[in-house]
Amino acid sequence: MKxxxxxxxxxxxAEMSNEYIELVKAWxxxxxxxxxxxxxxxxxxxxxxxxxxxxxxxxxxxxxxIDDVPIGLSQLYFSSSSPETSxxxxxxxxxxxxxxxxxxxxxxxRVIIGKLVEGIFRVTKIERIVCEPQADNWPAIISLKRAKFxxxxxxxxxxxxxxxxxxxxxxxxxxxK
Numbered sequence: 001m002k003x004x005x006x007x008x009x010x011x012x013x014a015e016m017s018n019e020y021i022e023l024v025k026a027w028x029x030x031x032x033x034x035x036x037x038x039x040x041x042x043x044x045x046x047x048x049x050x051x052x053x054x055x056x057x058x059x060x061x062x063x064x065x066i067d068d069v070p071i072g073l074s075q076l077y078f079s080s081s082s083p084e085t086s087x088x089x090x091x092x093x094x095x096x097x098x099x100x101x102x103x104x105x106x107x108x109x110r111v112i113i114g115k116l117v118e119g120i121f122r123v124t125k126i127e128r129i130v131c132e133p134q135a136d137n138w139p140a141i142i143s144l145k146r147a148k149f150x151x152x153x154x155x156x157x158x159x160x161x162x163x164x165x166x167x168x169x170x171x172x173x174x175x176x177k
Contacts, residue, residue: 008111008114008115010066010067011064011065011066011111011112011115012065012068013062013063013064013065013074013115013116013119014062014063014065014070015060015062015063016060016061016062016063016073020063020070023070023099024063024073024099026099027072027073027097027099027100028099030099030101032101032104033097033099035137036097036133036134036137036140037095037097060075060076061073061074061075061076062074062075062076064096064098064112064116066103066108069100070099070100071098071099071100071103072096072097072098072099072100072103072112073096073097073099074094074095074096074112074116075094075095075096076092076093076094076120077092077093077094077095078092078093087130088128090125090126090127090128091126091127091128091129091130091166092120092124092126092128092129092130093129093130093131093132094116094117094120094129094130094131095131096112096113096116096140098112104139105139109139109140109142109143109144109146109147110143110146110147112143113143113144113147113149114147117129117147117167117172118172118175118176121169121172121173121176122176126169127168127169128166128167128168128169129149129166129167130164130165130166131144131149131164131165131166132155132157132162132163132164132165133162133163133165134160134161134162134163135154135161135162135163136161141163141165144165144167145165147167148167148171148172149165149166149167150165150166150167150168151163151164151165152164152165152166
């Protein structure tokens with residue numbers, strides 16, 4: 001299968017565990033990730049290996065896999081665990097990256113995000129997912145917009161210029177039925 005031919009059914013999510021720590025550390029050290037990934041977020045990833053979670057998509061870090069090959073990471077969080085993002089009741093934040101460079105520039109972002117948000121909305125009562133990539137992180141911004149996230153403009157947080165994007169549940173409800 002060509003990478004660019006990837007479909008939703010080829011994408012799965014694995015719970016973050018000790019077996020992935022070295023891989024995630026290697027990804028976070030790569031220039032295309034560390035440019036936009038904050039060290040404090042990495043600490044959250046490694047803390048997620050200490051706690052057993054009952055359900056996927058509820059809170060924490062997950063490994064993004066294509067055909068069972070780990071290629072990146074997603075992180076779901078709530079306001080209490082993130083001083084960088086201002087979230088309201090019924091909202092969660094989402095961070096993600098593709099760590100394996102051979103999967104970059106393959107138009108996978110929209111497909112991965114689509115499957116991820118569908119899973120979040122399917123098993124939670126979250127009403128809106130918020131993502132705030134840095135303003136110069138065009139690959140993330142474009143992927144989010146292609147996945148139906150709405151652009152709410154620039155915001156300043158912790159000396160960073162960010163773009164606030166969100167996806168309300170009602171835009172994906174048809175897929176959930």
